[in-house]
Structures are given as structure tokens and as C-alpha cells.
Amino acid sequence: MAGLFAALEASSLGPVLLATKAELHEGNTRHAQGGIAAAIGPGDSPEQHLADTVAAGAGLVNEENARILVESASRRISDLRRYGVHFDSEGVGPAFGREGAHGQARVLHALGDRTGAAVETALAEQVKNGRVVIYEHTLAVEIVMVEGQTVGIRALEQQSGIEHFFEASAVILATGGAGAAFSHTTNTPVATGDGISLAFAAGAEVTDLEFYQFHPTAFRQEGAPPFLISEALRGEGAVLRNHRGQAFMGRYHELADLAPRDIVARAMISEMRASNSDHIWLDCTVLNNLNPIERFPGIASFCRERGIDLRKDHIPVAPAAHYLMGGVRTDNWGRTTVPGLYACGESAATGVHGANRLASNSLLETVVFAKRAVEHIESNTGGAMPPSSDSIPFLPAGGAPVDISTIQRLLWKHAGIERTGQELRAGLAVVRAWPMNPRVVSRENHELAWLSIFAELLLTAALIREESRGAHFRTDFPQRDDERWGRHLVFHRAD
Known part of the structure; x- marks a missing residue:
């Protein structure tokens, strides 16, 4: 979504090339069931949205940037509508949902629980019909620098094996997160942290x-593919129950099932451990006067199957690995610490x-910071x-290692929801013992290298932060x- 939006906004400035290692439609956005938070409803305000954001962020939110986020919401929602996104309505206005740790119902959805797919489809159609040159199945393998300035990227066209140099006055990384690094994840297999390691x-x-972040409610059944069960269900009244049938979240937080995700995920792990089970139950039979089949068609269809x-x-x-709060360090214009290199999105x-x-x-x-990167x-300057x-x-x-599943099992075991210094050190010892074997140039081997980094x-x-x-x-x-730790841990590559 960040890459599509940035490409559209930049296309009025001059030639734009968009390279994606998969198909244009492939990525985490398409699978996003939650909506877009925007304090534009009656009785709500950006100040309230900011307060909720800061409270959830546990003392490390950059409040200047968060204020830009919430105060830009109305304009960016208008942009999305202009690009063809149709948000769900209720009566004469938009329908607002409430999700965990929000003090107000302020979450806009499109096509019920298919918001990500609706937004991605609209933006992709605009990109395909616009002035953006698209290279699908083309993998960025290096950010090219000349005298400390970004001048483009080196990329591998996977089907032909042709290597390209795409010259550019600026490069925007919008490669998503790294959920594929964990064995249990809501992410698609393309989420391998490419942009983070490249930068x-x-x-x-x-x-x-x-x-x-580990999302509390991913579908867990033997043989089932990764699938997110949206927090919006709990926002509409669904309740988490343990194997004794008890609604337990009230014992862990005053917001009960709408507590921040980290608290819900750890509470679930505690309840699962007590019952020696690999899952908890989400009770949707108690929803607030709505038909779950109509309100959550994607989830209903997946479960019905x-x-x-x-x-x-x-x-x-x-719980399953869901979202990386960190990444390439940027300012509120999307600038990284490398001239000419920008990053936005996850x-x-x-x-x-x-x-x-x-x-x-x-x-x-x-959309907020993709827009600001293009403006910069x-x-x-x-x-x-x-x-x-x-x-x-x-x-x-x-x-x-020889395959990604080795990394996935290692991080889930050594750096999952609950961590210890002993486990983290053991995980690092394994990583540092992986061989440096010469490999054939391919997407799979690049992804292995990036995920290893x-x-x-x-x-x-995680080991340093005690x-x-x-x-x-x-x-x-x-x-x-x-x-000791009310600060950010920042890393740069040693020479």
C-alpha cells in the first residue's frame, strides 16, 4: 500500500518506476482485515486519537510524528476516496468501528473485513492505468551509492535472470515487514525484511x-494456512474464552478483550499454558446485534470452509507474529540517514x-508518510x-541456513512472545554459526541472506534491552x- 500510494503521488513529478519482487497485488496489505483509524467522526478528535496512540506505545512514541499521523488522517482518507476506495457507510455517513485500545469508534472499513484488499485493488488499478512503469517479479538486490548519495538500485528480473540498474534521483523503500521470519505469522511469504536489510x-x-507485535487472534488449526482473525470482532463484542469456557481478559486488564495487543497476547499464552493447549477460543456468538456473516464476510467464509x-x-x-514497529530509521519526511534514500510503511x-x-x-x-516522502x-531539498x-x-x-524454515523456527523459539537472556544468547549462537556458503543468485537466496541479517x-x-x-x-x-531503557536502540553497519 505504501509503495502504490507513493508511486501514484510521485507520478505527477516525473518518470516513476515501481519494482516488486512478486505480483503487484501480492503483499500484506491485501490481507489486512482491520481498517484505517481516523478521528473524523462526531465526538472524536485528533487529540483523542493521539492520546490512545501514545498510551498504546508504552513510552516510546515519537509524539511529534504521531501528531502528524493523526492530524493528516482526514486529508489522506480524502485521497484514498479520490483514488477509488469506497468506505463502508452507515446511514448518511461513514461507518466507524472500534478496535482494541481505542477510546472511540474511529476505524473505517471497506467491504467489511476486506479493507486491505479493497484499498490495494483500487490503488493498483490506478497505478496500472497511470504513468508508472511497473516491473513485477523484479527483486531489488542493492541500493547503489556514488560518493555517499543514492543513485538508484540494482535489481534482478527473476524470470529472465537479467540484472538491471535503475537510475533514480531518489529511492523509496516500501517493502513491508518481516513476518516470514517467524513460524507462526499472519504475514504472506513475501514479508522477508528486504528493505530493512538493503538499507x-x-x-x-x-x-x-x-x-x-504478535497479533492475539490468528486462526490456529492443524493444516490451516496463516489467517488473521480481525480485532474488529472483539470491537463488536466477541469474547476470548479459555478451555473452561471462562472470559478471562478482565483479570488481566481493565479494557478486557479490547486491551492493547501485547497484553492480550501474553494473557492468551498464560491461559494456553494453564490448559496445555495450543489455542484459545474466540466466542462470536455474543456479537452486538449484528450478523457476523454480513459484517465479516471474509472471516466467515474462511471459517465455514x-x-x-x-x-x-x-x-x-x-497469537502470531504480525507487525514490526521498528525498521529503517526515518524522520517525519521519510528520510533515512542515507542521502536520497527514503522509507515508508512497515x-x-x-x-x-x-x-x-x-x-x-x-x-x-x-499513506501519511508515503505522501510526505513524495512532498520532500x-x-x-x-x-x-x-x-x-x-x-x-x-x-x-x-x-x-539452508532454508527459511530454519530461521522461522529459531526466532519463534528464541525471540517469540516471551523472551529470556538465555534463549536470546542461544539463538544468537546458532545464527553466528551459520555457514557462509557461496550461493546461486536467486530470490530465495537473497531472502535467506536478508532474513539472517x-x-x-x-x-x-532484544538481548540488549533488559x-x-x-x-x-x-x-x-x-x-x-x-x-535505563526509555530510549530507542539504533544500529548502523560497522565498516
Whole structure:
């Protein structure tokens, strides 16, 4: 979504090339069931949206950037409508849903629980019919620098094996997250952290990689593919129940089932452990006077294919890796610390999510900061984000395993929802022992290399941060420690 929106906005400035390693439609956006948070309804305000965002972010939200996020929402929603997105309505106005940790119903949806698909389809059609040159199945393999300035990318056209150099006055990374690094994830297989590792290799700073959000409710059934069960169900009254049939979230947080995601995920793990089970039940039979088949058609269809009727059955759910709060460090114009290189969407770390993202702020962030990156490029002021004064030099081991499943199992075991120093050190020892074998140039081998770098950075950051905050939970340091750790961990590649 970030890449499509940026390409559309930039196409009025001059020639734009969009390279994607898969098909144009392939990515996490298409599978997003939640909506877009926007404080544009009666009784709501950007100030309230900001307060909820800061509260969820556990003390690490960049409030200046978060204010830009919430105050830009109305204009970016208008842009999406202009590009053909039709948001769901109720009466004469938009229909607003409420999701976890939001104090107001402010989440816009399109096609019920198919918001991501609706937005992505509309933007992709505009891109295909516009002035953007599209290279599908074309993998960026290097950000090309000349005298410290970004001048383009080197890319591999996968089907032909042809390597291209795409010259550019500016490069925007919008490559998404790295959920494919975990064995249980809501992400698609293309989410391999490409942009983060590419930018890091080019000299850009990365930050907050220890903060990986685990969505509480991913469908969990033997043999079933990864599938998110939207938080909007709980926003409409659905209740999490343990294997004794008890609604347990009230024991963990005053917002019960609408508590921040990190709290819900850890509560679920505790209840699962108590019953020696790999899942919890989501009870949708108690929804607030609505037909779940109509309100959540995508979820209803997926569950029906697996013998589950939302009107009378409970859904088996468990936490899964969902969203990276960190990424390539950027300012509020999308600039990285490398001149001419920008990042937006999940691959960027703008600081608006802090240590734990507020539900439905991610799609809003993509369009707000994609727009600002294009505006900065248009201003032709150049420059880069100033580097952090306490950035940590880091040189990756450089090895890689034989397949991605090895990385997935390692991170789920050693850097999952609950972490310890012992497990993190053990994971790092495994990563640093992976061989540096010469490999055939291919998408799969590039992804292995990038995920290996990402895994080592995540494990290192999680080991250094000796506290628990937001999505990062250390059972050996279970308390939040603002005095020592009320700051961001930033890394740059050591020479």
C-alpha cells in the first residue's frame, strides 16, 4: 500500500518506476482485515486519537510524528476516496468501528473485513492505468551509492535472470515487514525484511527491531494456512474464552478483550499454558446485534470452509507474529540517514507506534508518510536524516541456513512472545554459526541472506534491552525500566 500510494503521488513529478519482487497485488496489505483509524467522526478528535496512540506505545512514541499521523488522517482518507476506495457507510455517513485500545469508534472499513484488499485493488488499478512503469517479479538486490548519495538500485528480473540498474534521483523503500521470519505469522511469504536489510547494507540506521507485535487472534488449526482473525470482532463484542469456557481478559486488564495487543497476547499464552493447549477460543456468538456473516464476510467464509459457523461456534485462535514497529530509521519526511534514500510503511520506523502499535494505525501510517516522502522529494531539498548520536555499530556474521524454515523456527523459539537472556544468547549462537556458503543468485537466496541479517539484529536488540516494554517481554526482566531503557536502540553497519 505504501509503495502504490507513493508511486501514484510521485507520478505527477516525473518518470516513476515501481519494482516488486512478486505480483503487484501480492503483499500484506491485501490481507489486512482491520481498517484505517481516523478521528473524523462526531465526538472524536485528533487529540483523542493521539492520546490512545501514545498510551498504546508504552513510552516510546515519537509524539511529534504521531501528531502528524493523526492530524493528516482526514486529508489522506480524502485521497484514498479520490483514488477509488469506497468506505463502508452507515446511514448518511461513514461507518466507524472500534478496535482494541481505542477510546472511540474511529476505524473505517471497506467491504467489511476486506479493507486491505479493497484499498490495494483500487490503488493498483490506478497505478496500472497511470504513468508508472511497473516491473513485477523484479527483486531489488542493492541500493547503489556514488560518493555517499543514492543513485538508484540494482535489481534482478527473476524470470529472465537479467540484472538491471535503475537510475533514480531518489529511492523509496516500501517493502513491508518481516513476518516470514517467524513460524507462526499472519504475514504472506513475501514479508522477508528486504528493505530493512538493503538499507542497513547501504549504511542506513535501523531501530526498534526488538519490538515485533504478535497479533492475539490468528486462526490456529492443524493444516490451516496463516489467517488473521480481525480485532474488529472483539470491537463488536466477541469474547476470548479459555478451555473452561471462562472470559478471562478482565483479570488481566481493565479494557478486557479490547486491551492493547501485547497484553492480550501474553494473557492468551498464560491461559494456553494453564490448559496445555495450543489455542484459545474466540466466542462470536455474543456479537452486538449484528450478523457476523454480513459484517465479516471474509472471516466467515474462511471459517465455514473449516466447519466453523460464527453464529454458533467458537474460533480456535492463538497469537502470531504480525507487525514490526521498528525498521529503517526515518524522520517525519521519510528520510533515512542515507542521502536520497527514503522509507515508508512497515519497513520504516517513524516512531509513531512506539513499543506497541495501536490497532488500525498501520494503514494510516503508510499513506501519511508515503505522501510526505513524495512532498520532500518534490521540494528538491535533498539531505538526509541526521544520524543518532548513540547508534551502535554492528557487523552481521554473514552466514545463512539452508532454508527459511530454519530461521522461522529459531526466532519463534528464541525471540517469540516471551523472551529470556538465555534463549536470546542461544539463538544468537546458532545464527553466528551459520555457514557462509557461496550461493546461486536467486530470490530465495537473497531472502535467506536478508532474513539472517534481520534475525541477528532482532536477537541482539532484544538481548540488549533488559526490561519489558510493549511487544518486547523478558521474563527475566519483567518490569518496565524508564530510567535505563526509555530510549530507542539504533544500529548502523560497522565498516
